[in-house]
Every structure is written in structure tokens, then in C-alpha cells.
Amino acid sequence: MKANTDRLFKDVEFLTSISPARNFQNRASLEKASRYIQDEFQKAGAKTELQKWKADGQEYTNILSSYNAGKPGRLVVGAHYDVCGEQPGADDNASAVAGLLEIARMIYHDKPPLDYTIDFAAYCLEEPPFFASDMMGSYVHAKSLHDAKADVIGMISLEMIGYFSDEPNSQAYPSPDLAKIYPSTANYIVVVGIQKYAEFNNKVHRLMSEGSGIDVQVISFPSEQSLAALSDQRSYWKFGYNALMINDTAFVRNPNYHMKTDTIDTLDFAKMTEVVNSSYRAITNIL
Numbered sequence: 001m002k003a004n005t006d007r008l009f010k011d012v013e014f015l016t017s018i019s020p021a022r023n024f025q026n027r028a029s030l031e032k033a034s035r036y037i038q039d040e041f042q043k044a045g046a047k048t049e050l051q052k053w054k055a056d057g058q059e060y061t062n063i064l065s066s067y068n069a070g071k072p073g074r075l076v077v078g079a080h081y082d083v084c085g086e087q088p089g090a091d092d093n094a095s096a097v098a099g100l101l102e103i104a105r106m107i108y109h110d111k112p113p114l115d116y117t118i119d120f121a122a123y124c125l126e127e128p129p130f131f132a133s134d135m136m137g138s139y140v141h142a143k144s145l146h147d148a149k150a151d152v153i154g155m156i157s158l159e160m161i162g163y164f165s166d167e168p169n170s171q172a173y174p175s176p177d178l179a180k181i182y183p184s185t186a187n188y189i190v191v192v193g194i195q196k197y198a199e200f201n202n203k204v205h206r207l208m209s210e211g212s213g214i215d216v217q218v219i220s221f222p223s224e225q226s227l228a229a230l231s232d233q234r235s236y237w238k239f240g241y242n243a244l245m246i247n248d249t250a251f252v253r254n255p256n257y258h259m260k261t262d263t264i265d266t267l268d269f270a271k272m273t274e275v276v277n278s279s280y281r282a283i284t285n286i287l
Contacts, residue, residue, distance in 0.1 A: 001106045003276035005269050011040070011098035012162070015081070016088035016264050023083050023127065027058060030124060033081045034061050037122045040101045041065045045108040046120070051144065055125060055135040062137045063122040067107050073116035074145070075286055076155040076243075077103065078138060078232055080126030087260045090267055091248070095162030097122060099276045103283060106276075112284045116153060126232055138232035146239040153286060154200050154242030159231040161189065161246060161275045162267035163254040172252050174227065178219075186253045188215035189275045193244035194228050195220045200242035207282035208246075213274035227252075246279055 014036055015022070022029040034050075041048050041063065051062040066074075079096035083089030104120050123137030130136055134143070138157075145152055164187050165171075171186040173179040182190075191208065193201035198220040205218035221228040224237060230250065236243035251257035256266055 001109045003102050003106065003273045003280070005273045007105070008098045008102055008272055008276065009269050011101055012090055012094040012264050012267065015094035015097060016090050021083050021086045021088065022081065023085060024055075024060075024125060024130065030060065030082060034063055034122070034124070037063045037081060037097065037101065041104055041120065044105040046104060051141060053135070053140045055130055060124040060137065062124060062141055064141070065104065065120045067104070067118040067120070068114050069117055071115060071117045072151045073153045073287060074119050074150055075116055075153045075283065076119045076121055076141070076145075076236070077158070077283055078121035078123055078141070078155065079158040080123040080137065080232055082124050082127050084127040084258045087258065087262050088264070090262050090264045091160045091163045091254055092250070092257060092262060093126070093160060095160060095267060095272060096158035099158045099161050099272065099279065102276050103280050106280050107284065114284065114287070116287050118283060123232055132234070136232065136235055138235035139238070142235040142239050142241065152236075152241045155233055155236040156204065156279070156283065157231045157233040157243065157245040158279070159245045159247045160250050160254070161248055162269070162272045163248050163256070164268040164271045170253070171249070174252060182217055183215065186249070187271065188217050189278070190247055190249060191216065191218040191244055192228050192247050193220050193233070194224055194226070194237070195222050197242045197244065201244050203286070204244060204282045207285050208278040210281065212278040214271055214278060216278060246275065
């Protein structure tokens with residue numbers, strides 16, 4: 001089964017239409033998003049579990065689903081559904097939630113005979129003011145795996161997978177050194193991690209690249225104190241797990257980052273579809 005562009009659009013359309021914005025202050029909006037995600041998992045044939053915790057006295061929810069549950073090795077695939085401030089969050093991070101849901105649909109449809117479990121996780125509280133704290137939904141999930149002594153193969157964070165440009169020199173870089181190595185046109189996706197887990201990063205990159213309909217790049221930064229730490233994968237590093245993010249380079253590329261202009265019409269759904277197809281290939285061949 002290939003990724004369905006219309007379904008990706010429908011998911012992003014729903015999430016970006018929620019008003020007020022699905023940030024930590026608007027818990028009814030977060031609940032609307034979480035119900036939608038849970039319903040879509042269940043429509044795909046997945047059983048779901050809600051993981052709840054409190055931050056500043058308020059309750060928040062992760063939506064979890066496991067394919068092939070019971071196999072010893074576990075690969076976590078996650079994306080956060082909250083946004084920063086009062087904005088629709090099309091790229092950040094409705095694009096990745098749509099990708100997460102579509103990968104789940106593909107897997108539950110195809111039923112690949114894997115020797116490991118895939119744990120799908122839709123997180124809350126990735127964004128400020130809880131970013132980099134133990135109140136992040138991804139930290140709550142990572143800690144639960146650690147406490148259960150789970151055999152974790154690794155974690156793949158889908159984070160902003162929808163903004164692209166075919167215009168020459170459309171890709172910026174935080175340093176001239178990176179600009180010399182990577183493409184100058186913003187029409188690729190990148191596997192981002194740290195050197196400590198380079199073997200895992202490179203394996204995911206190789207699997208995504210094979211027969212891909214979109215250019216896939218990889219970068220392993222020297223340490224956690226870098227752009228590599230700007231999403232949910234950071235929570236899994238805290239417990240010594242392989243973890244990376246699949247990303248369109250975020251604010252380095254997308255001028256709408258954390259702004260009200262992060263709208264559905266700015267996304268390239270054809271390229272996003274190819275990112276999902278490539279991610280599916282990696283996720284279902286990791287062992």
C-alpha cells in the first residue's frame with residue numbers, strides 16, 4: 001500500500017481547522033485533536049491506549065498504539081500534535097501527525113510479518129513552555145518504556161515533513177560549512193540525529209533512500225547541544241535509546257515556523273507523500 005495524498009490532506013485540514021489553536025492552554029482543542037487521532041488509529045484497525053499525566057495541575061494525553069504487540073524489540077514512531085501559541089501549525093506539526101496516521105494505516109492494511117513491535121505515539125506538550133522538560137509527552141512515554149525495561153530498537157520522530165521548495169537557493173543553513181555539503185534547493189527531507197547514534201541514523205537514511213521518490217539526506221550532529229535536539233527524539237536520548245527525527249529543516253527553511261502563516265496552503269502534499277512512503281520503508285525494515 002502506498003501513502004494516500006488525499007488522506008494526508010484531510011488529516012492536516014482537520015487539525016489546522018481546530019479553533020482556538022491546539023496549544024497547552026486550550027485543553028478542549030487538544031482533546032478534539034486527540035479524539036481525532038484516536039479515531040483514525042481505530043479506523044485503521046489499531047487498538048489504542050491513552051497515556052495521561054499532569055503538568056501544572058492540568059491533565060494531558062498521549063495516544064498510543066502497538067502493531068505486532070508482544071514481540072520483544074520495539075520501534076517507536078512518534079509525532080506531537082500540540083502547537084506553539086495561537087497558530088494553525090500546518091507544518092509544525094499537523095504534517096507529521098498526518099504522516100504518523102498514514103504510516104499506521106499502511107501498516108495495519110499490509111500487515112507486514114515483522115519480528116518486532118511498532119509503537120505509534122502521538123504526543124502532547126512538545127512545545128514551550130514544556131519543551132526540554134520532563135513534562136513533555138515524549139519524555140513521559142520514554143520513561144515508561146525505561147521503567148518497564150522495554151527492549152527498544154530505536155525511536156523515529158516525525159517533525160515537520162511538509163514544507164518544500166524547488167526554487168534555486170531556497171535552502172538556508174545555520175553555517176557556511178553545512179551549506180557546502182548539503183543541497184541549496186529546499187526539496188529534500190533529512191534524517192537528523194547525533195553522532196552517538198550515527199549507526200542508527202545511517203541505517204534509517206539508507207532504508208529511506210532506497211527507491212525513494214524524494215531526496216533523503218542525513219546529518220549527525222556532534223552532541224545533544226545542537227539543532228538535532230529540537231523535537232521529541234531528545235526525550236529518548238535521556239534513557240540511552242537510539243533516536244532521530246525526520247524533518248524538513250524547520251525554521252532554517254520554513255519562514256512560517258511558529259507563525260499564523262503556518263497554513264495548509266503552504267505545504268507540498270506530493271512531496272510529503274513521498275516522505276511517508278520512504279519512512280514506511282525504513283520503519284518496516286529496521287531489523
